[in-house]
Amino acid sequence: MNGTAVFLVLCFGLTCRLAAHGPGKDSDFAGRRVLFIGVDGCRADALQAAMERGLAPQLKMMCESEAGLFTRKLYAGGELGAPTHQPTVSGPGWSSLLTGVWANQHGVTNNRFIGARFQTYAHFMRRIKEVQPHAFCASFADWPPIHDFIADGSRLGDVEFLDVKFTRAPDAARHFVDNPEKDIEVRDAAIETLKGGNPDVMFVYFGQVDEVGHGAIDSRASFSPDSTLYLNAISHVDSHIGELLRAMRARPKFKEENWLVLITTDHGGRGNSHGGDSDEERNIWLAANGARLAREKLQNQPTPQTALVPMIYEHLGIQSRPEWTPAPPPVAEKSAPAPAK
Numbered sequence: 001m002n003g004t005a006v007f008l009v010l011c012f013g014l015t016c017r018l019a020a021h022g023p024g025k026d027s028d029f030a031g032r033r034v035l036f037i038g039v040d041g042c043r044a045d046a047l048q049a050a051m052e053r054g055l056a057p058q059l060k061m062m063c064e065s066e067a068g069l070f071t072r073k074l075y076a077g078g079e080l081g082a083p084t085h086q087p088t089v090s091g092p093g094w095s096s097l098l099t100g101v102w103a104n105q106h107g108v109t110n111n112r113f114i115g116a117r118f119q120t121y122a123h124f125m126r127r128i129k130e131v132q133p134h135a136f137c138a139s140f141a142d143w144p145p146i147h148d149f150i151a152d153g154s155r156l157g158d159v160e161f162l163d164v165k166f167t168r169a170p171d172a173a174r175h176f177v178d179n180p181e182k183d184i185e186v187r188d189a190a191i192e193t194l195k196g197g198n199p200d201v202m203f204v205y206f207g208q209v210d211e212v213g214h215g216a217i218d219s220r221a222s223f224s225p226d227s228t229l230y231l232n233a234i235s236h237v238d239s240h241i242g243e244l245l246r247a248m249r250a251r252p253k254f255k256e257e258n259w260l261v262l263i264t265t266d267h268g269g270r271g272n273s274h275g276g277d278s279d280e281e282r283n284i285w286l287a288a289n290g291a292r293l294a295r296e297k298l299q300n301q302p303t304p305q306t307a308l309v310p311m312i313y314e315h316l317g318i319q320s321r322p323e324w325t326p327a328p329p330p331v332a333e334k335s336a337p338a339p340a341k
Contacts, residue, residue, distance in 0.1 A: 041210025223269025
């Protein structure tokens, strides 16, 4: 998205803010609000190592608070050997996290998004708008496909369901060395919305941990708890998360608001890559804060990454509709090979 497009989207969002509900309980959801944060490519054991070594103090403090939770029981990649099985890469991962269904429904199996079915299995914020048209939904990301494919692909015609859509694109020609800078821009735009607006639901995406794991920013790094560079990237994003949480808590009527905070990743990694079925790639994590979290279940039972969207609906008091997640289309049978001539 170019600068003009970003400006227009932000102006649209600002106009909506002026007509939106106020802080505290003045909302269609009686003050229930959601902050959903995505940290791309953040391996679970590496995050735990960062928290244990004092490199992720903001997440550690949030998870250890009275309403906090940290679990490594989440999983990516669908069910092994089942129709839901999907690669542990960002396209399918974020599609599942933002729609609440696996690739056999949303149709995304790679980062090209060919075959996506977001009109049928839409971004969860579009569904929120269908229930409450005046809800304030905002999204911030520095991986453009989050908006260009998943969000825009979910729109009905030209009807925009995001009141703020802030996109920053790292420079692929520079091997994404500017990704940490783009994360800062994403953070600052999200903080501005928390301070100046009254969002019902926010999604905030940070990309640098994944790029560091790939060795794109520094070839010495890898997806590993033993990689200092990778842990440092996690630490940088942890500081951004801390600033977001402080801005949330500084809201004028925060004590009247009921925030659900969900923070997770799309996949893990091994070496400088991911996409396979190893535990390091499939086993992911959830850091959360909310009064009604199903703590025992989340901490002790394997939970699919598709479970987060239903958690958001439940928190907001939204009843999922059958037409939102229809049965997946039938799998085409593979034709038998032609007999040898």
